[in-house]
Amino acid sequence: MELAPPRGTLDLLPPEGSRMRALYDRAAEVARRYGYRYVETPGFEATELFSATSGQTSDVVSKEMYSFVDRGDRAVTLRPEGTAPVMRAYLHRRQQLPTPFKTYYLTRMYRYARPQSGRLREHRQFGVEVFDVADPTADVEVMVVGDVFLRLLGLSRYEIRLNSIGDGTCRPAYRELLLAFLEANRDRLRDEHRDRFADNPLRVLDCKDQACRAVAADAPTMLDHLCDACREHFEAVTAGLAEEGLAPVITPTLVRGLDYYTRTAFEFVSPGSRSSRALCSGAVGTTGSPRSSEARPCRGSASGWGSSGSRSRSGTRGSTRPRSPGSTRSWWGSAQGGGTRPGR
Numbered sequence: 001m002e003l004a005p006p007r008g009t010l011d012l013l014p015p016e017g018s019r020m021r022a023l024y025d026r027a028a029e030v031a032r033r034y035g036y037r038y039v040e041t042p043g044f045e046a047t048e049l050f051s052a053t054s055g056q057t058s059d060v061v062s063k064e065m066y067s068f069v070d071r072g073d074r075a076v077t078l079r080p081e082g083t084a085p086v087m088r089a090y091l092h093r094r095q096q097l098p099t100p101f102k103t104y105y106l107t108r109m110y111r112y113a114r115p116q117s118g119r120l121r122e123h124r125q126f127g128v129e130v131f132d133v134a135d136p137t138a139d140v141e142v143m144v145v146g147d148v149f150l151r152l153l154g155l156s157r158y159e160i161r162l163n164s165i166g167d168g169t170c171r172p173a174y175r176e177l178l179l180a181f182l183e184a185n186r187d188r189l190r191d192e193h194r195d196r197f198a199d200n201p202l203r204v205l206d207c208k209d210q211a212c213r214a215v216a217a218d219a220p221t222m223l224d225h226l227c228d229a230c231r232e233h234f235e236a237v238t239a240g241l242a243e244e245g246l247a248p249v250i251t252p253t254l255v256r257g258l259d260y261y262t263r264t265a266f267e268f269v270s271p272g273s274r275s276s277r278a279l280c281s282g283a284v285g286t287t288g289s290p291r292s293s294e295a296r297p298c299r300g301s302a303s304g305w306g307s308s309g310s311r312s313r314s315g316t317r318g319s320t321r322p323r324s325p326g327s328t329r330s331w332w333g334s335a336q337g338g339g340t341r342p343g344r
Helices: 016-033 047-054 058-066 082-091 136-152 171-184 190-194 208-218 228-243
Strands: 042-044 068-069 073-080 101-110 122-131 159-164 261-269 276-289 297-308
Touching: 016 101, 016 122, 016 136, 042 047, 042 082, 047 058, 047 073, 082 101, 082 122, 122 136, 136 228, 136 261, 136 297, 159 228, 171 276, 228 261
Parallel strands: none
Antiparallel strands: 042 073, 068 073, 101 122, 122 297, 159 261, 261 276, 276 297
């Protein structure tokens, strides 16, 4: 019998287990400081929950989910992301919960992908969610929470990248404009985007391939085609961040990969890291219950920070001195959206 853990997973024995526990404690400390309360959801859900909310063309649904049919002939999936399960739980008991609903989780996620440094098939994630609020201050708050958390770990060499991806009012027209541009530049695209960009054209903007990046740099931007409501929202977010002493880098090619995201999209990125992988990322979401005939929409903000384990050595209890940007490469996530903050 093979004694090593399954490919893409880790055993966290002492002292790594203690370091992870310390990260959990610090994450919970920051979340509670800003009024978020702890939530747990099942480790597996009906597959429909993710396919209906994330979108059939998203990488999560099309490539990365651990899905199977159980002995009761039910299609179930190990949790690949945090927002949809928490939203399901909230909608199930919405009448008994406060509005807005602010919660956080510390849990495990599962994504089937080629294991690599800082990205395993099982990872731990800290996320915060704000439901039933469309105010831009919610977006600002979750970014502030991210800034506070990273600084509590002793990190400071990162930038906040910010964009708006519009909503159901303005994004459809922009999508058609982008499709026309990509069709005219099809020969410049590489691999799957050349043949499949029509399924999800916004994903071309976020592609890491250099040829696709060159096309994205020339593409029309969502920021230039926002409706009045989305533009006002984006301007309020940037103003709110300025009030908090945060100076985001406006990044027109920044998008999110799940269908329920709208308006604000952001990432915390360490430019000095080898891959410039996001330390944290997120966007505003609008969704409803996939099982409900009414499918009541519910706007909210969410964010997440994930760790694959052994490389998450950015601090232990009692020490907030930074190591180096490289020691945090395994932190990533998806998110959006007050307390006192560490000095900048």
